[in-house]
Amino acid sequence: MSEASPVAVLGAGAWGTALAIQAARAGGPVTLWARDPARAAAIEAERVNERHLPRAVLPAAVRVTADAGEALHGAAFALLVVPAQHLRAVLAAMPPLPPAVVCAKGVERGTLLLPLEVLRSLRPGAPSAVLTGPNFAHEVAAGLPAAAVVAGEEAALRDAVAARLATAAFRLYGGDDPVGAQVGGAAKNVVAIAAGAVIGAGLGENARAALVTRGLAELSRLAVALGGRAETAAGLSGLGDLLLTCTGPSSRNTSLGIALGRGETLAMALAGRSSVTEGVATAPALLARAAAAGVEMPICAAVAAVLAGRCSVAEAMDALLARPRRDE
């Protein structure tokens, strides 16, 4: 795989569009697959994804298509940038894939699988990796400095992906713990809802710092229970993404939490959103996966309870504070 190899990006949301721009900036042709033919044609003609990433212009090296076969033709690898709850359906309708890199952050409802596990359940034995970390799409698209991790068992694949996508401003680290990296990416979306909720409810920044720190402890425990490593949780995919996602309303998960904290119902908070807020579907799925692994995740449980309308943010916080005292 050379640095100028063609790359296919499947999914033309904000992150898929930003990654297509980044892959073109790094050099070489890119095809961006959008599932809606009309939208694909509009992005291709206007060179802007008005719906999901309105301020970023697509370089000439990016071709947009709704034809998956055309998008994948000759690609050295594919970036799968479809939301976690839609990954299975999109993959099921895809022709054979080249090596694939999953970029979604979540846990699938029902099966309780992480995104790479979904891919492997449909395409057993396919070379695969994950790309994750603290990355807001609009900043990566703008070429602002950022770092992420490409994690997978196959060193050759993760090195090739990192070499093909990296630029001076986009620093890619390799990692051999895709489980730990995915647990971080999925759980940070849930913890971000908690972080936003306490801010929205006026419970203060001390409360947010406590939740984010103890949220890191929760995701670290789950990563280890699922076969990952605790130090992965302290890296870009865990602590790094918590720092980015939990600190302000630029995050969709945090902004949803803020709305819930202000007293909105989930339906009110989601109304009018055209972008995905992964923590909503992931919270109960993550909790069920943790329970099956014998791991307690009280903060994620509190988020799931608030999302389900079983308690208010203040009540959830009171319940967390009333838990038996323990050592850190």
Ligand SMILES: NC(=O)c1ccc[n+]([C@@H]2O[C@H](COP(=O)([O-])OP(=O)(O)OC[C@H]3O[C@@H](n4cnc5c(N)ncnc54)[C@H](O)[C@@H]3O)[C@@H](O)[C@H]2O)c1
């Ligand atoms: N936006 C970011 O800054 C960012 C950064 C890193 C990772 N991610 C992750 O990338 C993934 C994609 O998020 P995004 O921000 O690009 O999405 P988005 O909110 O910008 O767009 C929604 C996407 O979902 C797709 N979609 C909606 N309904 C669908 C369906 N029924 N079947 C198939 N696809 C459907 C849309 O086509 C679109 O691509 C998520 O897992 C997210 O957590 C996002």
Ligand SMILES: O=P(O)(O)OC[C@H](O)CO
């Ligand atoms: O806007 P969010 O909360 O979906 O977060 C986007 C990215 O995952 C941040 O790394």
